[in-house]
Amino acid sequence: MKSAVTVSLVPEAVGGPFVFWDGLEDAFAQASSFGFDGIEIFPPEPSALDVKAVGALVQRHDLPVAAVGTGAGWVKHRLHLCHPEVEIRRMAREFIVAVVRQAGALGAPAILGSMQGRVEPGVEREQALEWLTEGLSDAANAAVAAGVVFLYEPLNRYETNLFNRQLDAAQFLAERSLAGEVRILADLFHMNIEEEDLSATLVGLGASLGHLHFADSNRRALGYGHTSALPIVESLKKINYSGYLSAEVFPFPDSKSAAQRTIESFRALTA
Numbered sequence: 309m310k311s312a313v314t315v316s317l318v319p320e321a322v323g324g325p326f327v328f329w330d331g332l333e334d335a336f337a338q339a340s341s342f343g344f345d346g347i348e349i350f351p352p353e354p355s356a357l358d359v360k361a362v363g364a365l366v367q368r369h370d371l372p373v374a375a376v377g378t379g380a381g382w383v384k385h386r387l388h389l390c391h392p393e394v395e396i397r398r399m400a401r402e403f404i405v406a407v408v409r410q411a412g413a414l415g416a417p418a419i420l421g422s423m424q425g426r427v428e429p430g431v432e433r434e435q436a437l438e439w440l441t442e443g444l445s446d447a448a449n450a451a452v453a454a455g456v457v458f459l460y461e462p463l464n465r466y467e468t469n470l471f472n473r474q475l476d477a478a479q480f481l482a483e484r485s486l487a488g489e490v491r492i493l494a495d496l497f498h499m500n501i502e503e504e505d506l507s508a509t510l511v512g513l514g515a516s517l518g519h520l521h522f523a524d525s526n527r528r529a530l531g532y533g534h535t536s537a538l539p540i541v542e543s544l545k546k547i548n549y550s551g552y553l554s555a556e557v558f559p560f561p562d563s564k565s566a567a568q569r570t571i572e573s574f575r576a577l578t579a
Contacts, residue, residue: 309541309544309545309549309550309551309552309553309578310345310346310374310550310551310552310553311343311344311345311346311522311552311553311554311555311570311571311574312344312345312346312347312348312374312375312552312553312554312555313327313328313335313339313342313344313346313347313348313554313555313567313570313571314326314327314328314347314348314349314350314554314555314556314557315327315328315329315331315332315335315339315347315348315349315350316328316329316350317331317332317349317350317351317352317356318350318351318352318379318380318383318384319352320352320380320383320384321350321379321380321383324558325497325523325527325556325557325558326350326556326557326559327555327557327559327563327566327567327570328559328563328567329559329563330563332349332361332362332365333365335347335349336365336366336368336369336371337369338563338564338567339369339371339567340369340370340371342567342568342571343571344371344567344571345371345372345374345552346371346372346373346374346552346554347371347372347373347374348373348374348375348376348377348552348554348556349362349373349375349376349377350376350377350379350380351376351377351380351407351410352380352384353380353384354403354406354407354409354410355406357376357407357410357411357414359410359413359414362414363414366414372415372416373411373414373415373416374416374519374552374554375411375416375417375418375419375459375493375519375552375554376407376410376411376414376416376417376418376419377407377418377419377421378403378404378407378418378419378420378421378423379419379421379422379423381400381403381404381407381423382422382423382425383422385399385403387399387400387403387423388400388422388423388424388425388426389401389404389420389423389424389425389439389440389442389443389444390424390425390426390427390428390431390436390439390440390470391425391428392428392430392431397439397442397443400423400425400443401442401443401446401447403423404418404420404423404443404446404447405446405447405450408447408450408451408454408456408458409450409454411454411456412450412451412453412454412455412456413454415455415456416456417451417456417457417458417459417491417518417519418447418451418456418458418459419459419461419493419519420443420444420447420458420459420460420461421461421463421493422463422467422468424440424443424460424461424463424468424470425440425468425470426467426468426469426470427469427470436470437470437480440470441484441486444458444460444481444484444486444490445484445486447490448486448489448490449489451489451490452489457489457490457491457518458489458490458491459490459491459492459493459518459519460477460481460490460491460492460493461492461493461494461495461498461521462474462476462477462492462494462495462498462502463495463498464497464498464501464502465501465502466501467498472498472501472502473502473503473509474492474494474499474503474509474510474512474513475509475512475513477492478492478512478513478516481516487516491516491517491518491519492513492516492517492518492519493518493519493520493521494509494510494513494517494519494520494521495520495521495523495556496520496521496522496523496524496525496535496540497521497523497524497525497527497556500525500535506535506539506540506543507539507540507542507543508543510540510543510544510547510549511543511546511547513547514547515547517547517549517551518551519551519552519554520544520549520551520552520553520554521554521555521556522553522554522555522556522557522570522573522574523555523556523557524537524557527557527558528557528558528560528566529555529557529560529565529566529567529569529570529573530555530569530570530573530574530577531569531572531573532560532569537573537577538577541577541578553574553578555567555570557570
């Protein structure tokens with residue numbers, strides 16, 4: 309298993325659960341100094357992820373990009389895949405595919421979280437799921453072309469009414485023939501709200517687990533809440549998970565403290 313830490317480049321997301329906020333050069337330097345294995349980036353636009361510039365930072369700090377988020381499409385532009393308006397859905401798909409291509413050029417997967425949207429009033433659930441399938445298919449095709457996978461993140465009930473539980477989402481991907489190209493991003497914060505047994509759920513995901521957001525019950529760094537993390541890591545070992553445990557957490561009490569607590573927790577749990 310590998311450690312990762314998040315950086316947000318989206319001003320509209322200030323106050324959100326990301327560790328670093330002061331630009332890519334600062335985030336790469338700090339992540340490297342703490343000893344993280346990768347960095348997860350949340351850009352404001354696909355074009356803001358300058359592949360050449362980011363690649364130079366990757367080389368300089370020997371720090372791969374673990375994943376790239378698409379959430380700015382919702383935060384900045386209010387785009388999501390299940391919007392009743394066809395033009396907004398089209399723009400959402402294009403935004404996501406553009407991020408997939410930029411991330412893929414860096415050897416990293418892109419993430420679908422908030423841009424999945426929800427079943428809006430007046431829309432039948434099955435219709436919304438068809439739109440979600442269409443968006444996931446477009447993203448998966450772009451990911452395959454780039455030689456990476458795509459990550460789908462089930463969110464808690466307060467953020468979406470599509471899929472809140474990990475195994476329900478995995479079953480949906482399998483039914484829609486997307487399970488190979490699209491993997492589940494399991495976020496421990498969302499799971500603490502929705503799952504009966506976090507460890508059993510992760511074991512149930514098995515090879516469909518592609519990424520994990522390493523957050524405590526209060527969305528602070530591991531160790532600041534009441535999540536029992538050792539059984540979770542043991543379950544990850546059981547399924548031979550070798551991906552990232554990435555800190556998508558609040559910078560509490562500040563960015564450096566959150567990063568330090570995360571890497572200490574990661575090392576203690578995975579030793």
